[in-house]
Amino acid sequence: MIENPVPWPNGAKCAAAFTFDIDTDSFLHLRFGAAMPDKVAATSWVRYDEIAVPRILAIFREYGLKQTFFYPAWCMERYPHLVDAILKGGHEIAHHGYIHEELNKLPGRDAEAEWIGRGVEVIERMTGRRPTGFRAPTYQFSRHTASILAETGFLYDASLMDDDVPSLYQTDRGQVIGLPSHWALDDWPQYVCNSDVGYNLNIRSPREASETFMAEFEAAHRHGGMWISIWHPWVSARLARAEALRGMIETMLARGDVWLAPMEEIAGHTKRLMDRGDWQPRRVRLPYYDGPLPAHEVPPQEG
Numbered sequence: 258m259i260e261n262p263v264p265w266p267n268g269a270k271c272a273a274a275f276t277f278d279i280d281t282d283s284f285l286h287l288r289f290g291a292a293m294p295d296k297v298a299a300t301s302w303v304r305y306d307e308i309a310v311p312r313i314l315a316i317f318r319e320y321g322l323k324q325t326f327f328y329p330a331w332c333m334e335r336y337p338h339l340v341d342a343i344l345k346g347g348h349e350i351a352h353h354g355y356i357h358e359e360l361n362k363l364p365g366r367d368a369e370a371e372w373i374g375r376g377v378e379v380i381e382r383m384t385g386r387r388p389t390g391f392r393a394p395t396y397q398f399s400r401h402t403a404s405i406l407a408e409t410g411f412l413y414d415a416s417l418m419d420d421d422v423p424s425l426y427q428t429d430r431g432q433v434i435g436l437p438s439h440w441a442l443d444d445w446p447q448y449v450c451n452s453d454v455g456y457n458l459n460i461r462s463p464r465e466a467s468e469t470f471m472a473e474f475e476a477a478h479r480h481g482g483m484w485i486s487i488w489h490p491w492v493s494a495r496l497a498r499a500e501a502l503r504g505m506i507e508t509m510l511a512r513g514d515v516w517l518a519p520m521e522e523i524a525g526h527t528k529r530l531m532d533r534g535d536w537q538p539r540r541v542r543l544p545y546y547d548g549p550l551p552a553h554e555v556p557p558q559e560g
């Protein structure tokens with residue numbers, strides 16, 4: 258079903274990554290502003306990261322895994338002890354905005370480039386190296402984002418949903434490798450419910466959530482695809498959910514032919530294949546649109 262499967266390292270049938278977005282309370286400040294000091298319960302909900310991040314790190318350590326943590330830079334500055342623990346585990350830290358701002362709501366390209374640059378500076382200062390990967394907060398990727406990532410020197414983006422295997426996003430300022438995922442691999446619709454914050458979803462059991470994630474994994478494994486899952490520690494490292502997560506890792510490792518790797522390594526492998534001419538990704542021109550459609554293509558819609 259995949260027309261252009263990737264030759265993964267050592268004959269692996271698929272590449273897989275458990276990526277965590279360490280948002281903690283960043284997005285609540287954008288939502289509540291001056292009311293934030295009185296949003297104590299909502300804040301406690303996301304401050305579970307104090308328990309959750311060490312728990313995730315312990316699970317990864319138990320199985321000898323190195324994975325990727327996408328970080329709003331503000332969270333790194335606010336909670337540096339969690340950054341230290343992640344770095345001690347040998348994991349990758351990638352860029353996830355400054356304070357989880359929605360890029361397509363910023364006032365323009367210059368502002369977007371400035372805030373992305375501010376995140377790069379914090380990551381470089383706190384980890385000793387520039388980030389190579391990026392995921393747009395809440396997947397809010399603007400018409401400028403890909404070209405800013407390319408000109409800033411990012412190797413890969415993990416925000417878009419356009420393929421089952423890596424893509425190559427081409428812009429007028431250069432190119433960046435895309436490592437796409439999609440909503441069925443995000444823990445948010447499975448587990449997040451908090452009326453205080455306006456999320457009123459039905460909470461799935463860990464078994465139901467695992468079935469959704471693993472159906473995608475089994476298909477990626479059969480067809481030579483890529484399984485990039487998106488998690489939040491304070492959402493998915495609660496006890497029952499952490500047990501389910503561990504079960505997924507064990508299932509994948511037991512196969513013996515799954516390449517579980519940090520995103521940077523998956524992107525690096527993709528780049529080496531491209532450079533050697535051994536495999537080429539589909540090329541995608543971004544942005545899809547520079548402006549709205551002309552009026553003659555859009556019938557008036559009422560209501």
Ligand code: ZN
Nearest residue numbers: 278280394395
């Ligand atoms: Zn996020």
